[in-house]
Amino acid sequence: MKRNAPQATGPTTATEGDETLDDTFEALADPDCRAILGAADTAMTTSELAEACDIALSTAYRKVERLSETPLLVEGVRFDPDGDHAAEYTRGATDATIELGESGVTLTVDDSAADPVSAAFDTTGVSAD
DSSP states (O other): OOOOOOOOOSOEEEETTOHHHHHHHHHHHOHHHHHHHHHTTSOBOHHHHHHHHTOOHHHHHHHHHHHHTSTTEEEEEEOOTTSOOEEEEEEOOSEEEEEEETTEEEEEEEOTTSOHHHHHHOOTTEEOO
């Protein structure tokens, strides 16, 4: 099943009452999700992430789905010349800031710390690996 994951295009802010805020905090509280985020510095399929994190493939699928519902993980497509394309995932954030204010908690997830020269040559969400 193809999920519409958020694309890393700049800061994403979630505030009190926003479901994304709770989903992101819940994902960050999960050790398997944190391991996947640590491994996803380059584009990887779910099975590659499961192997890199030493977790069961079924667990990896659940955790990747959970992370894909947050701005933390971005889904792309790995094209295969034989037509066997696969979903691949990369970390969608390089920085996260939590602010506590009068209106409650605000979480800002940012990908702008990425190398701008590399970003100019990359097509978000597409890989030919």
